[in-house]
Amino acid sequence: MTRIALLAGIATTSLCAAGAASPALADEGMWTFDNLPTAQIKADYGVDLDAKWLDHVRLSAVRLSGCSASFVSPDGLILTNNHCVVGCTGNLSSGGKVDYVKQGFRSKVREEELKCAGQTAEVLLSITDVTDQIRTASAGKSGEDFIKARDGAMSAAEADICGKATNLRCQAIPFYRGGEYKVYKFQRYTDVRLVFAPEFDIAFFGGDPDNFNFPRYDLDSAFLRAYENGKPVKTKNFLKWNPNAPKEGDVTFVVGNPGSTQRLLTVSQLETLRDVSIPVGQLQRSEYRGRLIQYGKTGDEARRLAGDALFGTENSFKVYYGRQLTLNDQAFMNTKRAQEAELRAKVAADPALAAKIGDPWAEIEKAQTAYADNYLVYRQLEAESGGGSRLYNWAETLVRAAKERAKPEAERSAAYSPSRLARMERGLQTETPVELPIEKIRFEHWLLKTREYLSPDHPAVKVLLGKDSPEGLTEKAVNGSKLGDPAVRKALWDGGLEAIEASDDPMIQLALRADPQAQAIRKIWEAEVEAPVDAAAERIAQARFAVYGQSVYPDATFSLRLSYGKVAGWTYRGTTIPAFTRIGGTWDRATGEAPFALPQSWVDKKDALNPETVFDFTTTNDIIGGNSGSPVIDAKGQVIGAAFDGNIHSLGGAYGYDGSVNRTVVVSTAAITEALTKVYGMDNLVKELTGK
C-alpha cells in the first residue's frame, strides 16, 4: 500500500539524493535530530524545543516497514495510518472467511489483538557520526573498489555499535550524499499486533478522486501494539493524546521518516525528469491504468484483482502528476535556477573552493544528453523490465544470480555479495500469489510498449519477440511458466546456471534471451549517466556544505526527521482551500456510490456523531512519502493527529518545498476519538488514550 507510505525500494535510491538546494525557507526542511533549527523555530513560533522535549518525542516516534508511527500509551500502543496496516489486515483475512480490510478490525480486549506477520517497530536510540572511519576505509579508492570498501566500513560500523544484540538494529546511513555518515541505533520490536483498523471505505473515503486532494473526510488511522516476550511493551516515552483539534495558525511538528527527496538535483537534471523520464512513465502508466479499469468490468473476481492493482497504479500516477505539475511551473524552475546560480557564484568567489569543486554542473548537463539518448532503452529493457510481471522478475533474478554465482566471488558485481544473494534466495522461496490475469496485462503491456517505444527494428525487440506478437508471446510465457511454484524456483536456484540453461520454462528462456541486451544498456547507463552524475553530484554536495554549513538539511533517506509548520489552508489559481473539514461534511459528500459510499457503521451512527468535530486538516509541514502515520504534535508535545497524505502540490516536494501551496494532510485525534467512542464503541482503547 502506498499513498504517502514509502514506496517499496525507494529507500535504496536515496543514495542518489543529497541535500537541500540552499538555506531553508520558512517551514521548509526535513531536519535530522542532531541538526535542528531550534533558534529559527523559536523565532518563528515561540516554541522552545529543548533537549527534554526532543528526546521525549524521538523516543516516542516509531518506524514501521515503509511507514511512520508513534507510541501513544505507556503500554506500547502505536498510532499510525490505516493504509500502513492494510497489508496486515489483508494477510489476516486470507483465510477468506472474514474481510478485515473491508469491515475493519476491532479488538475490544488485548487477547483479541492479532499479530501482523513481518511487521517491526523501531525506536531511534542514538545517532553516531562515523564519517571519518568510512572516509578512511575508502580513501584513494574508486569505482567498484570504492563501493566495496565503503559498504564494508558501513557494515563494520553497524556491528561496532550494535554488536549481536537481537533487539537492536544499527543502520549506517549516508547523508548529504556521502557528506556525512551516521549510524542510527534502534530498539527493535518484532512482535507487533493489530488493535484497531476502521473499514477501508471510511479510511480511504473518496478513493482516488480525493487522494492527494483536499477537502478530505478520511479516518486513515489505525492502532498497533508492540509486544515483547508475549506482553505489551512498557513505553516510558509516549505522546500524550490531545483529543482537541488545533486552530488555524497553531504550530505543528511532524516527526517521522520521509522516504526520499531529490532536492539537490541540478536544473538540467530536473529538466530531464520533466521532459524525458516522467512523461513516458505517465503515458505508459495511464494506458496500463485504462487496461485495469476495463479488465475490472469483466466480473467480480476481476474487479477485486483490478482494484488491488489500481490502488498502487493510481497512487503512483498522482504522485508523478504532482511532480510534473511542479516541474512545469516556470516560477518553481526559476527559483531553482536562481538557487543554482547563487551557489555557483559563491563557489566562484572562493578560488580554493572553486579549484576543488570544478564545474560539476556542466558535467551533469553533459550526462543529460546521454540520459535522453539512452533512457527509453534503459527503461524498457532494464529499469522496468517485465513491466511488473512477477514471473518475469523471478526469471530475471534466477538468470542473473546464476550467472554471477558461476563466477569466483571476487569477480562478482557488488549487487551479488553473499548477503545480497542470501536475501535473493530467501525472497525467491517466499510464497507469493501470482494473479494470472494481472500478470498477463502487465507482461503484454510491457512487450507492447517496448516494441512501440524502441520500434520493431531495435535488436532487443527482435530478440524478445522473434516471430511472436506481444499478445501471443504473453499467452505462451505466462500460461507456460511454472515459476509461480516456489519449489520450482528453489530447484532452479539450487541447480545453478546449468539448470537454468537447460530449463524449458518459457519465462526463463525469455530472460536468458533478453539478458545480454539488458546488461549492455545497464553498462552504458552506469558509465555514461550514473557514474558522471554521481561523481559530479558529490562535489556539488561538498560545495553546498562548504558554503552553507549546517544551515542545510540533508535529503530524505527514510530516517527520523522533524519538520515544523502550522495549521493552514492554501490558495491556488484563485481558489482558496480551508484548512479544516468537519465530520458533518461527510454526509454531504457521501453519495452511496463507491468511492463515496460510507460503511454501514457510519450510516447507522450519523446522529450520534458531532458534526462540528474536526475530521481532517492541513498544515504547512514539509513531508513526503514515508511520512505516512507520522504523529502531528502540538507545542506541548501532545499528539493531535496522524499525517496520512499531502496535497497535490506536496508531491513536487520531491524537488523543492513551496510553502505557499505544499500541505500535509492530517486525520485529527479529535475525529479518531469521536469515531472510536461513537461509532466503534472502543471504550477500552479510548480510556487507554485519554484516561477516560
Place this chain on the structure above:
Amino acid sequence: MTRIALLAGIATTSLCAAGAASPALADEGMWTFDNLPTAQIKADYGVDLDAKWLDHVRLSAVRLSGCSASFVSPDGLILTNNHCVVGCTGNLSSGGKVDYVKQGFRSKVREEELKCAGQTAEVLLSITDVTDQIRTASAGKSGEDFIKARDGAMSAAEADICGKATNLRCQAIPFYRGGEYKVYKFQRYTDVRLVFAPEFDIAFFGGDPDNFNFPRYDLDSAFLRAYENGKPVKTKNFLKWNPNAPKEGDVTFVVGNPGSTQRLLTVSQLETLRDVSIPVGQLQRSEYRGRLIQYGKTGDEARRLAGDALFGTENSFKVYYGRQLTLNDQAFMNTKRAQEAELRAKVAADPALAAKIGDPWAEIEKAQTAYADNYLVYRQLEAESGGGSRLYNWAETLVRAAKERAKPEAERSAAYSPSRLARMERGLQTETPVELPIEKIRFEHWLLKTREYLSPDHPAVKVLLGKDSPEGLTEKAVNGSKLGDPAVRKALWDGGLEAIEASDDPMIQLALRADPQAQAIRKIWEAEVEAPVDAAAERIAQARFAVYGQSVYPDATFSLRLSYGKVAGWTYRGTTIPAFTRIGGTWDRATGEAPFALPQSWVDKKDALNPETVFDFTTTNDIIGGNSGSPVIDAKGQVIGAAFDGNIHSLGGAYGYDGSVNRTVVVSTAAITEALTKVYGMDNLVKELTGK
C-alpha cells in the same frame, strides 16, 4: 481515417494559424502557387519551375475530402492513399457479405468501378486576391460585427467569382491570419468511383508500431476515377507515371493540401502547449487507449469495435507524442526564441512599425496565465465535452441549437447562423451507427476524468454527477437514451426548446444540466484567452509581413501548396535511417502475427516480386496532415510516389520545420507498379498508367 489525412475539423481551426516564423530554411515551406520561391529552388536544385510546369502540376492536383491526390491518366484516374479511401471501402462493405477493407477492391474493367458516396474531387482553377474588398467591408468593425461583416464579404466574393455554377466551387480563404484573403476557384467532381484498393494488411503493414516510423513497407495507395455525366472525365492535365524509383538526393516536389500548422505561435504559446494542454490530452488518451485494448479482448465483435476506435486514438496519440517531442527539444525551442527575438528587434528598430504593432508578445504571454488557470475546466466541460460520445454530442447540439433558435435571429451567436443551423439539422438526421460498448467507454471515461481533473468539489462535477457515480450514470444515460434513432433527434429538433425541456431522455437531461457551466467557461475562455490572443496574433502577423514581405509562406489552411526537397534518410540520436526500403525486406519483417501479417496474395506471390524494387522512401519535403495522397513529383513533373505519412519528427512540423530530421514518407510508383502487375494482375490499370 486519419494518419496524415486531414483530421475532421482541423480546417476550421486554421483561422488560428498564420505564417512561418521567419524566412524559410532550405527545403522549408508549404508554398502557395501564387508565391513560390522559384529562384531559391533553381539555386538549390537547378530546376526551373516555369509557368507551364506549374500550371500543369496545379491542374493535375486533386483535393479530396480531407486528403490530397492527383490525376494520373487522361481518363480521370486518380492516385491517392488507401487510408484516404478506407471510408469508401468500409461503406461499400456495409452489406456485410464482403469486406473490401480487409480484402481490398479490384475492378478489372471500368464497369466494375463503384461510386464512393460523398466523395468529391476538386481541381484548383484560379486564385483571386480579394483582400481589399474584405478589408473594406469589415473596416472599423469589431467583435461579432467584424466577424459578420468579414464572413459576409467572403461569401459575396465567392459568389462573385463562381456564380451559381454547380460544377465549380469557390472558397474564400484567409492567409497569414487575415493578412491576405484569396478566393480559390475549383472544378468540382461529385461522382468519384473506386478503382483499386489493396488489402488493409499490406496498406497499413506494421500497424501502429510502424505508424510515423521508418523503415516502412506499406502499399498505402489506391486509385479512384472522376466521372461526369456517367463517363470518366477527360483530363488534359495529368501527371505522367514514372515507374522508376528516384535515387538518394534527387529533387522531389510534393503538391497537396496540408491541413493546419501553428508555426507563428509565440514561445509562450508553445510552452503552454508543451506544459499544459498536450500532456493532459495525452494522459487521458493513453488511459482511453488502454481501455479499448482491454475491451477488445472480450470477444470477436469487441475486437472489431475496439480496433476501429483504436486506429484513430493511436494515430492521435502518436501525432501528439511527436509534437511533444519537438516542444521538449531545447534546441528547437531556442531556435523559436531566437526567431521571436529577431522579429521583435526588427519591429523595435522601426519606430512607425513599433507604434502600430505595440507589444503583442507580452499580451499573449499574459493570456497564457488565463489559459493555464482555465484549461482543465474548459477542456472537460466544453472543448472535449462528452469525451466523444455521439449520444451526448447530439444531446448537446439539440440543447444549444434549441436555445439559440428560441432567440430572435439578430441575437444569435455567429455559430448559429441560418446556414450553420441548416447544416446541423442535416447532420442530426444522418443515419449514424452508435456502438453502445464504445459509447459507454467514452462517456464513462469522460465523467471519470472530469471528476478527477476538476475534483469532486467542482460545482460542474456536482451538477453532472449529483449522487451518481460515473459508472452508474453512464449505464443509465447510455442505455436509457433514445437519441441513436434519427427520428427521435428530428422530433426533438422540430419540437424546439419546449420539447427539449420536456424530454425525459437522460442524455438530453444531462446536457441541459451541464449547459450553463459549459457556456460559462466558454465565455471566460473566449474573453480571457481567445480574444486577447487573436487580437495580438493579428498584429504579429502584420509585423512579420512588414518585416519579411513575400519571403514567408502562410500557415497551412488545407489549400493547395507546393513543397520542395530531396530524397534523404536522417540521423537521430546516433542512429541513421536509410531513405529506402525494398520489397525484399517485407519478408524479413513479416511475422505472420498482426500487425505484421501479410495478406495471402503477397504470401502467394513472394517469388514473383522483385525484391530489389524500392517499396517506400523518405524525402525532406515539408508536409503535414492533409497532405496524405499528395503526388510526389520529380524534376520532369512526373509522379514517382504518393506521400502517405511523415516520420515522428515531422509531427513537430506543426510548430516548425527542422530539415535535419523532418521527413515525408512515400509509397513509390515502382512498388505500386510491381504490385499491380505481379500480385494483383491489374493489367488494364497498369496499361492506363504506363501505356504498356
